[in-house]
Amino acid sequence: MPLTINERITKIAVSGIRQFSNQLVHYPDAVNLTIGQPDFPTPEAVKQAGIAAISNDLTGYSHNAGMIELRNAVSRFFMEKYQFAYKADTEIIVTIGASEAIDAVFRTILEEGDEVILPAPCYTGYAPIITMCGAKVKYLDTSDTGFQPSPERLKGLITEKTKAVLFNFPSNPTGVTIDSKQMDALAEVLKEQDIYVLSDEIYSENTFSGEHRSFGSYPELRDRLFLIHGLSKSHSMTGWRIGFLLGPESLMQQCIKIHQYNSVCAPVPSQYAAIEALGDSKDVPAEMNKEYIVRRDYVYGRLIDMGLDVVKPNGAFYIFPSIKEFGMSSFDFATKLLKEGGVACVPGSAFSEYGEGFIRISYAYAMPVLEKGLDRMEAFISKQRQVL
Numbered sequence: 105m106p107l108t109i110n111e112r113i114t115k116i117a118v119s120g121i122r123q124f125s126n127q128l129v130h131y132p133d134a135v136n137l138t139i140g141q142p143d144f145p146t147p148e149a150v151k152q153a154g155i156a157a158i159s160n161d162l163t164g165y166s167h168n169a170g171m172i173e174l175r176n177a178v179s180r181f182f183m184e185k186y187q188f189a190y191k192a193d194t195e196i197i198v199t200i201g202a203s204e205a206i207d208a209v210f211r212t213i214l215e216e217g218d219e220v221i222l223p224a225p226c227y228t229g230y231a232p233i234i235t236m237c238g239a240k241v242k243y244l245d246t247s248d249t250g251f252q253p254s255p256e257r258l259k260g261l262i263t264e265k266t267k268a269v270l271f272n273f274p275s276n277p278t279g280v281t282i283d284s285k286q287m288d289a290l291a292e293v294l295k296e297q298d299i300y301v302l303s304d305e306i307y308s309e310n311t312f313s314g315e316h317r318s319f320g321s322y323p324e325l326r327d328r329l330f331l332i333h334g335l336s337k338s339h340s341m342t343g344w345r346i347g348f349l350l351g352p353e354s355l356m357q358q359c360i361k362i363h364q365y366n367s368v369c370a371p372v373p374s375q376y377a378a379i380e381a382l383g384d385s386k387d388v389p390a391e392m393n394k395e396y397i398v399r400r401d402y403v404y405g406r407l408i409d410m411g412l413d414v415v416k417p418n419g420a421f422y423i424f425p426s427i428k429e430f431g432m433s434s435f436d437f438a439t440k441l442l443k444e445g446g447v448a449c450v451p452g453s454a455f456s457e458y459g460e461g462f463i464r465i466s467y468a469y470a471m472p473v474l475e476k477g478l479d480r481m482e483a484f485i486s487k488q489r490q491v492l
Contacts, residue, residue, distance in 0.1 A: 112236050119228045120454020124438060128448055135477035136448045137465050140276060140422060142340035144392055146377075147385045150339060154377035166372050168364045169356075170198025174375045177382040178333075178348050188320045188331075194353040197363055198346065198370045198378075202306045202334040205349035206270075207233050208362040209330045212355070213300055214239040218267035223253040225424070225452060225459035227276045227304075239267065247458045250415055251280040251424070255289040262293075268300035271319060274307040277455045277464040278424040279400075279417020287317055295324040302330045306347075307420040309338035309389035312397050314418070320350075327352050330359075337420070338389040339381045344374040396421050399467040399474060406478045407465075410485050421468040424452065428461040430488055438463055445484030447477045 117123075125138040145151075157163070169175065175192035182188040190196055199205040206229070214220070214237035222230055224243040231241045242261050246253050258269065271290075273282045282290070294301055303319040320331050334347035347370075349359060381388070400417060407414045407425050414425035427437045434451035441463075442448050452462030467474055 112238070116232045116235060121228055121450050124442075124450050124454065125448065127442065131442055131446070131448070134442055134446050134448050135473060135480060137467070137469060137474070137477050138448050138450050140337075140420070140466050140468055141342050142337060142392065142421070142468050143470055144340040144395075146340050146344070147381070147388045149385050150341070150377045150381045150388075153380035154344070154373045157373040157376035162372055162376060164372060166198075166369045166375060168369055169196065169360055170370055171372070171375050171379075174198055174379050174382075177379050178350070181382045181386065182320075182350070186316075186318060186320065188318070188350075190331075190350045191353070195350060195356055197349040197356060197360055198375060199334075199349050199363060200345045200347065200367050200370050201336060202304060202332050202347040203229060204363070204367060205330075205332045205334070205347045206230065206302070206304065208349065208359045208366070209302055209332070210234060210237050210239075210268075211362045212359045214267060217265060219263065219265040220267060221258065221261050221269040222456070223271060224457075225251070225277055225455035225462065226270075227272055228454055230270060230272075231456070240265075242266070243456055243458055244269075245458045247461070251275060251278040252283060252286050253290060255286070255293045258290060259293045262297055262299065266297070266299050268302055269294070270302040270304060272304040272306075274311055274316075274417070274419025275422075276307065276420055277422050277450070277452070277459065277462075278415065279420045279422045280415060281311060281314075281418045282317065284317060287319070291319065291322045291325065294319075295322070300328045300330065301325055302332065304332045306332065306334050307337055308333065310393060310396065310421065311419040312393060312400065312417075316419075328355075330355065335378055335381050338392075339385065340392070341374075341377070341381065344371070344377055346370055346374050346378045396467070399469075399471065402471065403465060403467045403474060403478065406482070410482050412485075421466060423465050423467065424459075424462045425465070426462050427452075430492070434460055434463055441481065441484055444487075445480050447480045447484070 216238040218239040331350040438451040450464040452459030
């Protein structure tokens with residue numbers, strides 16, 4: 105018999121974000137506003153904690169769920185900041201980034217033919233994992249509701265095949281946070297349904313005004329809630345690969361099996377660094393946010409001055425302006441902007457069909473980069489309007 109490859113894998117495309125950012129090698133002078141990676145260095149104390157672990161030969165395996173010292177730090181962090189009580193020994197798993205946590209949850213709960221609801225536009229990493237598990241994605245369109253998921257639409261999408269719904273707020277790609285009343289209404293729908301809830305809160309510490317709200321604040325959802333978190337964005341630790349998965353003991357007992365056979369444990373030097381991040385360096389995100397707010401306000405103001413329709417983000421470091429007026433697909437617009445305008449952004453279609461008509465701009469870049477990129481973008485848009 106000829107050798108074959110899993111058909112589910114062959115049908116999955118490379119991330120639309122990477123498809124576009126990979127083109128930059130051909131445009132070395134372009135301003136890159138594609139990747140959501142903080143441009144701040146990892147905090148010095150966090151780096152030193154990791155260096156000390158390596159110097160002291162603390163480089164072996166840890167418990168599969170992570171060092172108990174780190175799990176205790178995670179437990180304290182969530183209790184002190186959000187008043188969520190998760191037991192360090194049974195309800196917390198340290199993962200290789202939030203991405204591995206999401207993978208572990210989906211592989212734990214999904215079976216052939218299940219359905220998962222994703223508010224969209226949404227991060228590109230969710231749907232492929234769902235597909236690999238043999239399940240199907242049902243998108244909840246937020247493109248015409250200010251990127252706020254509608255409780256009525258959510259209820260209308262739930263069927264007997266629905267296994268889970270995943271929320272990601274603050275959102276990648278829109279930067280939007282859920283309004284408190286909207287979240288209460290969503291929780292009312294969910295508590296009447298027998299489905300799992302995944303809450304990807306990797307950007308929770310990058311909330312700019314008001315308090316971050318979590319689905320973890322609803323006790324009636326606790327027994328079927330997977331809370332996903334990490335340090336990549338909050339502490340500029342993308343390459344350290346530390347994420348957290350929190351949930352009820354009965355579910356964590358199953359998720360740990362996937363994590364154990366997939367990766368054994370998270371990198372131990374990174375775990376020592378994470379203890380510092382959640383301890384004496386826990387206030388670092390607030391300092392970074394001061395700069396993100398300056399950048400956000402600058403980018404938002406420039407886009408408004410350009411006459412673009414855009415929702416002002418309240419978190420993460422993305423903004424998602426509409427480019428529908430130009431009468432071309434978001435991929436064609438982004439390609440033309442790169443080739444003719446010298447600016448790289450991500451086409452909205454990378455974030456599902458409901459991102460069509462938008463582009464994502466990352467402002468996780470220094471102000472001089474943003475200024476140069478938006479100057480170029482303004483000139484490009486002006487030229488496009490002349491030929492409309």
